[in-house]
Amino acid sequence: MNMDTPHWWQTAVIYQIYPRSFQDSNGDGVGDLRGIIRRLPHLVELGVDALWLSPISPSPMADFGYDVSDYTGVDPLFGDMADFDALVEAAHAANLRVILDFVPNHSSDRHPWFIESRASRDSPRRDWYIWRDPAPDGGPPNNWLSVFGGGAWDFDAATGQYYYHAFLAAQPDLNWRNPRVRAALYEAMRFWLRRGVDGFRIDVIWHLIKDDQFRDNPPNPDFKPGDPPYHALIPLYTADRDEAHEVIAEMRDAIKSFPEALLIGEIYLPVERLVAYYGRDLAGLHLPFNFSLIGAPWRAAALKKMVDDYEAALPKGGWPNWVLGNHDKPRIASRIGRAQARNAAILLLTLRGTPTLYYGEEIGMTQVEIAPEQARDPCARSGSGRDGCRTPMPWDGGPHAGFSDAEPWLPLAPDFKQENVANQRDDATSIYRLYRRLTALRRQSKALSIGAYRPVAATGDVFVFLREFDGERIAVALNLGAEATAVSFRFGGLTGRILVSSMGDRDGEPVDGDIDLRPNEGVVIACAV
Incomplete structure (x- = not known):
């Protein structure tokens, strides 16, 4: 990819909104x-x-929108198409892109396609x-x-056959081997691109194609008591099939008349x-989501190895991306x-590649x-509920945290009166103000937005790296330990300013020269030329 004229998404910071919990x-x-x-x-101020909006399509909400009953509509819970058009218009006027x-991979069992499919073995959509x-x-x-526990086949007594669902029984998998x-x-x-959408985050895209011989998945020799039941088998025949890459290339070609449209793929796989x-x-995909940071041990050596391995594995011209959390x-x-x-926050916004923030991280x-x-999440029944990361955004310390005039659908954080956007906006030392300084710095610095990444050897629990572009050099030093430490820059000393x-x-x-870091402290340094 040509860094002289990067695509908009290469220099962008993406912000995920869980619509039920934003406002x-x-x-x-x-x-x-x-x-x-x-x-x-708020998004403009944050920088x-x-x-990116989690699903807003019409849905029975068995999995809060990830069970779609109409791919070209808006669920009344969130508004209507006029509201959506108004959002796109307002976002674009504020120089914000919109990703849906x-x-x-699957629809709702109440989608007209599935209703017709299960009506008869002779149905045109069977x-x-x-x-x-x-x-x-x-x-x-x-x-x-x-994935959500139990078997993946549900029996339909009326037609005497089973249908496959990788997730809930209310989410039957579509047959992506069917050209129609x-x-x-x-x-x-x-349809959405014509309405002004700037791209898509594509759910569980590595699940799209299943084995056409329907072979049993092999047992997982590393499965341990207490692991999620799904991990008892290796999903050799149900995910990450080679044919999926042909489908994704076809998908990319299908939207080629929108050359700036971004395709992000949700993929939980080793790098x-x-x-x-x-x-x-x-x-x-332009950006296969890299979730490495979500499960990484928070130690300097582990993080450095993870970043270095990812950088080394990228195909020539492939643009990296980073994520700290999601829904x-x-x-x-x-x-x-x-x-x-x-x-x-510093790591996310200074590593090479496109960062994605999850609402509230700021x-x-x-x-x-x-x-x-x-509990509202269907996964709560299996002990892995996701409600705790989907709670309403605390905007201020007033009633219902400024999120709503009514009792929110999920409980607020117990500390919302202290930890909220309004309080942190007025506190120059808050994490919110840190995020704002970092996003502003990314806009100003080509070394951070498009520059090269170079790891630097360091001692102790300190992660050090450089970002460089056309003579501009920025050093990042993160003390991941709870003890103060001195950082010695082994590339010849360091002069500059924080x-x-x-x-x-x-x-x-x-x-x-060297720099002293307090416990848990990180710095971004402009190096003197």
Whole structure:
């Protein structure tokens, strides 16, 4: 990719919004599109470039929108198409791009396509989904498992066959080996692009193609008691099939009349397999989501190895990307602690590649404990509920945290009166102000936005690296430990000044030689030429 004229998404900071929890505008306790419009100034102030919306399509909400019943509509819970058009118009007027979640692997069981498919074995849309005869003993066709627990086959007594669902039974998988299915979903993508959408985050894209021989998945020799039941088998025949890359290339070609449209893919795979999703000659996904930071041990040596391995695995011209959290994983501030959450912010926004923020990370939101009677996520039944990372955004310390005039659909964080956007906006040392300084610095610095990454050897629990572009050099030093440390720069000493410090009290400080870091402290340094 030519860094003289980078694509918009290469220099962008993406911000994920979980619409149910961002801002309620009509007093029903659930966030909506008009609420997002109201909060666009926050995104502008924060300094992000694009907003990604988790699903807003019509849905019975068995999995909160990831069970789509209409690929070209808006669920009334969030508003209507006029509200959506108003959001796109307002976002673009504020120089913000709009990215939609797109869920092509499966639909709702209430989608008209599936209703027609299950009506009869002779239905014209029977082969739009994956149907199989029972095994000789009358049971499921094979041993495939659902990610959400239990078997992945559901029996339809009326037609005497099973249908496959990688997730809930209410989410039957579409048959992506059927060209008519592909054509219908490509047209749905173009529908949204014609309305001004700037790209898609594509849900579970590595699941699209399944084995056409329906072979049993092999047992996982590393499975341990207490692991999620799905991990009992290796999903050899249900995910990450080679044919998926041909489909993704076709998908990319199907939207070629929108050359600036971005395709991001949700893919939970090791890096060496993840990078295949850039496609041959980079004709696949622009950004296969890299979730390495979400599960990484928060130690300097582990992080350095992870970054170096990822950089080495990228195909020539492949553009990296980084994510700290999302709507499925515990929040970063709870995983590594509030003190280190500031270093996580620096790391996310100074590594080479496109960063994605999850709403609330900018104020250090933590995982909220959800009582069983308050749980809403269907995964809560299997002990892996995701409600705790989906709680409403605390805008201020007033009633319902400024999120709604009514009781929110999920409980607020217990510390919302102290930890909220309004309070942190007025505190120069807050994590919110740190995020703002970092996004502003990315805009100003080509070394940070498009420059090369170079690791630097360091001792102790300190992660050091350089970003360089056309004579500009920036050093990043992160103390990931709870003890003070001195950082010796082994590339010949360092002179310059601190541009951003994690605690907000050393910005502008000169540096000459080594630098002392306090516990949990990180700094971004402009190196003298």
